[in-house]
Amino acid sequence: MAQARKIALYIVVVFVLYTIITSPQRSAELVGVGFEGVSSAAQSVGDFMTELVK
Secondary structure, X not given: OHHHHHHHHHHXXXXXXXXXXXXXXXXXXXXXXXXXXXHHHHHHHHHHXXXXXX
């Protein structure tokens, strides 16, 4: 089981590196979208906590 997890991790890393090398512009856009999603989620959690305190 641990061996399969390690192999899967290597495959994912190789795929990510391949994607970044072959299409850096698109990769940058995807990272930006990811950060926007995390930022939006954090803002929503903050708004929720603020409403709980009120």
